[in-house]
Amino acid sequence: MRWSNLHTPTLRDAPADAEAASHKLLVRGGFIRQLHAGHYSLLPLGWRVFTKVESIVREEMDAIGGQEFLLPAMHPASLWKKSGRWDVMGDEMFRVTDRKGAENALGMTHEEIFTTLALEITSYKSLPQIWYQIQTKSRDEPRPKSGLLRVREFAMKDSYSFDLDQAGLDRNFALHHDAYVRIFERLGLPAVPVEASSGAMGGSGSTEFMVPSPAGEDDVVRCNSCDYAANVERSASALPVVEDRDLVELTKFPTPGVRTIAALEAADGGAPADHQIKTMVMVLDGDVTLALVRGDHQLNLQKLQDGTGAIDIRPATPEEAKAALGAMPGSLGAVGVEGTRIVADPVLQGRSGLTTGANTDDWHYTGVNIERDIAVDEWMDLRDVSEGEACISCGEPLEIVRCIEAGHIFKLGTKYAEAFGAHVMDPNGTQCPLVMGSYGIGIERNVAAIAETYHDDNGLIWPAAVAPFEAVITIVSLKDESSVVAAKALYDELKAKRIDVLLDDRDARAGVKFADAELIGIPYRITIGPRALAEGEVEFTERSNGETTRVRIDAIVDQLIAAVTS
Numbered sequence: 205m206r207w208s209n210l211h212t213p214t215l216r217d218a219p220a221d222a223e224a225a226s227h228k229l230l231v232r233g234g235f236i237r238q239l240h241a242g243h244y245s246l247l248p249l250g251w252r253v254f255t256k257v258e259s260i261v262r263e264e265m266d267a268i269g270g271q272e273f274l275l276p277a278m279h280p281a282s283l284w285k286k287s288g289r290w291d292v293m294g295d296e297m298f299r300v301t302d303r304k305g306a307e308n309a310l311g312m313t314h315e316e317i318f319t320t321l322a323l324e325i326t327s328y329k330s331l332p333q334i335w336y337q338i339q340t341k342s343r344d345e346p347r348p349k350s351g352l353l354r355v356r357e358f359a360m361k362d363s364y365s366f367d368l369d370q371a372g373l374d375r376n377f378a379l380h381h382d383a384y385v386r387i388f389e390r391l392g393l394p395a396v397p398v399e400a401s402s403g404a405m406g407g408s409g410s411t412e413f414m415v416p417s418p419a420g421e422d423d424v425v426r427c428n429s430c431d432y433a434a435n436v437e438r439s440a441s442a443l444p445v446v447e448d449r450d451l452v453e454l455t456k457f458p459t460p461g462v463r464t465i466a467a468l469e470a471a472d473g474g475a476p477a478d479h480q481i482k483t484m485v486m487v488l489d490g491d492v493t494l495a496l497v498r499g500d501h502q503l504n505l506q507k508l509q510d511g512t513g514a515i516d517i518r519p520a521t522p523e524e525a526k527a528a529l530g531a532m533p534g535s536l537g538a539v540g541v542e543g544t545r546i547v548a549d550p551v552l553q554g555r556s557g558l559t560t561g562a563n564t565d566d567w568h569y570t571g572v573n574i575e576r577d578i579a580v581d582e583w584m585d586l587r588d589v590s591e592g593e594a595c596i597s598c599g600e601p602l603e604i605v606r607c608i609e610a611g612h613i614f615k616l617g618t619k620y621a622e623a624f625g626a627h628v629m630d631p632n633g634t635q636c637p638l639v640m641g642s643y644g645i646g647i648e649r650n651v652a653a654i655a656e657t658y659h660d661d662n663g664l665i666w667p668a669a670v671a672p673f674e675a676v677i678t679i680v681s682l683k684d685e686s687s688v689v690a691a692k693a694l695y696d697e698l699k700a701k702r703i704d705v706l707l708d709d710r711d712a713r714a715g716v717k718f719a720d721a722e723l724i725g726i727p728y729r730i731t732i733g734p735r736a737l738a739e740g741e742v743e744f745t746e747r748s749n750g751e752t753t754r755v756r757i758d759a760i761v762d763q764l765i766a767a768v769t770s
Contacts, residue, residue, distance in 0.1 A: 410614040425604055548578075677705060
C-alpha cells in the first residue's frame with residue numbers, strides 16, 4: 205500500500221471527551237470514527253488491526269477443533285423468554301417490534317440460538333462439539349465511553365461447547381482456557397486469568413482474562429506472592445479475629461443526629477466500626493431484603509445478586525426503608541425483625557457485643573448477639589475485599605488492580621439444554637441434557653486493550669502481529685530520484701516476501717512522515733535518504749524503543765524479516 209492512496213485522516217488533537225489513551229490515539233491515528241454514542245466505524249487502519257486480531261482468535265479456535273458458524277444478529281423474543289433471560293437482561297437488551305407486532309431482540313450473546321441448533325445432536329457419539337462464530341453483538345450500555353472499550357455495538361468471538369457430562373465440560377473449558385492464554389500471548393497482552401462472577405450467564409463457574417490498565421472498569425484482587433487472583437465480585441480474604449466486647453445485655457440507647465458508621469464510632473455509647481452491624485435495605489425483585497455486613501465493610505452488589513439469585517436489585521428509597529422498618533436510614537437494624545428476608549456476611553456469624561440501629565429514629569442497640577437477636581435467613585459472602593487484607597492462600601497482603609476484561613469463559617452446565625430440551629442418548633440408552641460451556645472474546649475491545657498497553661507520548665506502538673503494517677518505507681525526499689527508485693525496489697521485494705509494508709511516498713517533510721508513522725504505531729521504519737543511500741545504507745528504526753541503526757541496503761530485507769518474525 206502506498207501512503208499517498210491510503211485513507212488515514214490523522215488529527216492533531218483528540219476528541220474533547222476522550223479520556224482513555226486508546227480512545228485518543230485510535231481517533232487521532234485515523235483508525236476509528238464515532239457515528240453516535242457507543243457506535244464506531246472502523247477506518248482502513250482500524251479494520252486492518254481488527255482482521256489481524258480476528259485471525260489470531262480464529263486460528264486458535266480452529267486449533268482446538270472449533271467449527272465456525274454465522275448466526276443471525278436479531279432473535280425472536282420467544283427464545284430469550286424460554287431461557288428465562290428476557291427479563292434478566294433488562295434495559296441492556298435492544299428490543300425491536302416488527303411490523304406484525306412480533307417481539308425481537310438484537311443479540312447480546314447467542315447461547316439460546318446455538319442451543320436450538322444443538323437440538324439436532326441426538327447421540328453421544330457426536331460429542332464433543334465446539335461451535336463458534338465472530339458476530340456483531342448489541343448492548344444498550346447506559347454510559348458508553350472510552351472509545352472501543354465500552355460500546356453498544358461490537359464484534360465478539362463467542363464459542364460454545366457441548367458435552368455428555370461434567371468431565372467433558374471440564375476438558376473443553378480447559379481447552380478454551382489454554383487457547384485464550386495463547387491468544388493473549390500472540391496479541392502481546394499480559395492477560396491474567398481470574399475467578400469471576402457468572403452473572404446473567406448462569407452456570408457453575410467462570411474465569412475472566414484481565415489486562416491491567418488504568419482505563420479498565422473492573423477491579424481484580426491479586427496476590428503477588430502466589431497465584432491467587434479474582435475479580436472483586438468473587439474475591440475473598442483472610443481477616444484477623446476481632447475480640448467481641450463484653451456486652452451481654454441488649455440495650456437501647458439514644459443517638460441524636462447519628463446517621464453514619466463514623467458518627468456512631470464517635471457517639472457516647474457508640475462502638476468502633478468493626479463492632480457495628482451495617483444494615484443495607486435492598487429491594488430484590490420487588491421484595492425488601494436486609495443485607496448485613498460489618499460496619500467497616502462495604503456491600504458488594506454483585507455478590508448479593510449472585511448469592512440471592514435476584515434479577516432486579518436496587519437500594520430501597522428512604523421511604524421504602526421507613527415503611528419496612530419504621531425508621532429512616534441511619535437508625536436501621538435487623539434486631540427483632542420478622543417477615544423480612546435477612547442475609548448476612550459470614551464475618552458476622554457468632555459475633556456478640558455489637559451495635560446497630562434500633563429501627564427508631566435517633567436510637568441504637570448495643571450488646572447485640574447475632575444468634576440471639578437477629579433471625580438471619582441466609583449467610584453469604586457479601587463484602588468487598590480491601591487492599592492489604594491477607595491472601596486466603598498464603599496470607600500475604602493483597603493488592604487491587606484496575607483491569608480491562610479481555611475475555612470471559614463460563615461453565616454453563618445444563619441450564620440452556622434443559623430449557624430447550626436439548627438431550628442426547630447416552631451409552632446406556634438414557635436421555636441426558638447436553639452439558640454446555642460458553643466462551644467470549646470481544647475483538648474491538650482487544651484492539652483497544654492492545655492500544656492501552658502499547659503506546660507512548662508520540663502515539664501507538666503496535667506489536668508486529670497485529671500492526672496495520674509491519675513496516676513503513678519512508679522516502680526522505682521525492683526529489684531524489686535514486687531514493688525513489690531504491691524505495692520502490694525495496695517495497696516490491698518486501699511485498700514478494702509477504703511482509704505487510706507501507707510505502708510513504710507522500711510529498712511532505714520528513715518530520716511529518718516520521719511523526720505520522722509514530723502516531724499510527726508501525727513497528728519498523730526504513731528511512732531512505734540520499735546521504736545514507738550514497739553509502740549503500742538505509743536507516744532502520746524500531747518503534748518500541750526509538751533506536752535507529754544504519755543497515756546495508758542489501759541486508760535490510762533479512763534484518764526486517766528477522767525482526768518481524770522474532
